[in-house]
Amino acid sequence: MRPGLAMLIAAFVTATVIPASAQTVPIPKPAPKARDGVQMSASDLQKGPLTTGATPAAVPNPVIPDPRRNLPANVFATFDASQKAQAGRVSSYLSSLQTLVGNFVQVGPDGSRTKGDFYIQKPGKVRFEYDEPSPIDIIADGSSVAVRDRKLATQDIYPLSQTPLRYLLSDRIDLMKDTNVVNVTSDSVFTSVTIEEKQALIGTSRLMLMIGAKDGQLKQWTVTDPQGYDTTVAVYNLDSSKKIDPGLFKIDFTNYPGSNN
Numbered sequence: 001m002r003p004g005l006a007m008l009i010a011a012f013v014t015a016t017v018i019p020a021s022a023q024t025v026p027i028p029k030p031a032p033k034a035r036d037g038v039q040m041s042a043s044d045l046q047k048g049p050l051t052t053g054a055t056p057a058a059v060p061n062p063v064i065p066d067p068r069r070n071l072p073a074n075v076f077a078t079f080d081a082s083q084k085a086q087a088g089r090v091s092s093y094l095s096s097l098q099t100l101v102g103n104f105v106q107v108g109p110d111g112s113r114t115k116g117d118f119y120i121q122k123p124g125k126v127r128f129e130y131d132e133p134s135p136i137d138i139i140a141d142g143s144s145v146a147v148r149d150r151k152l153a154t155q156d157i158y159p160l161s162q163t164p165l166r167y168l169l170s171d172r173i174d175l176m177k178d179t180n181v182v183n184v185t186s187d188s189v190f191t192s193v194t195i196e197e198k199q200a201l202i203g204t205s206r207l208m209l210m211i212g213a214k215d216g217q218l219k220q221w222t223v224t225d226p227q228g229y230d231t232t233v234a235v236y237n238l239d240s241s242k243k244i245d246p247g248l249f250k251i252d253f254t255n256y257p258g259s260n261n
Contacts, residue, residue: 062234083184102238109229123171125249155256
């Protein structure tokens with residue numbers, strides 16, 4: 001597996017597929033500061049609530065986590081009743097979704113931005129289509145994930161069970177029981193749940209899911225890879241009632257040979 005593709009899978013979606021040895025990735029910048037020097041809050045950064053249905057929403061401004069943040073070690077007893085209830089509501093919301101269609105905007109570790117469309121059909125199926133000039137599509141068919149390069153007509157195949165995509169694509173999930181939750185926070189804008197994964201050969205990565213405090217809908221996620229680099233994806237124009245063409249989730253092995261380089 002190429003290092004760049006491993007990072008791509010770790011971050012769900014990413015704009016480029018370049019071996020890590022061939023790139024210098026700067027540390028993500030912390031959230032912007034106001035004129036008085038005080039770091040802006042999530043509510044300052046978020047332009048407004050995301051909408052559902054036919055009315056297009058403005059492209060959201062993803063909230064970039066402070067790369068200097070520290071997360072507590074996972075000690076289940078440290079979560080109070082409120083935090084457990086918040087995680088329970090996020091679990092119920094994710095479990096209630098059967099289909100979800102919308103747009104996304106992604107901010108990579110170097111600050112680059114990419115947009116596109118996504119389609120989810122549970123359990124296990126998703127498609128991310130990046131807008132040009134990115135040539136990347138990511139397709140999960142229920143058991144495998146294909147990272148496709150349309151320009152090169154190549155794709156890499158991974159087991160769905162080994163990617164963070166499974167958290168969004170599980171038919172039902174209880175975050176507190178089924179994952180290693182290390183942090184739960186809530187304010188007037190977001191409820192955030194951070195999940196940690198430790199893998200012997202790869203290292204420790206984290207996934208932070210952010211749900212709107214007012215409407216209870218998925219707003220964005222941030223994946224921190226084992227090297228400490230963040231990739232943030234914000235979603236908008238969400239529609240959970242639209243019928244999706246099953247063909248969108250078919251992995252093409254004819255025109256795009258699969259490999260696990």
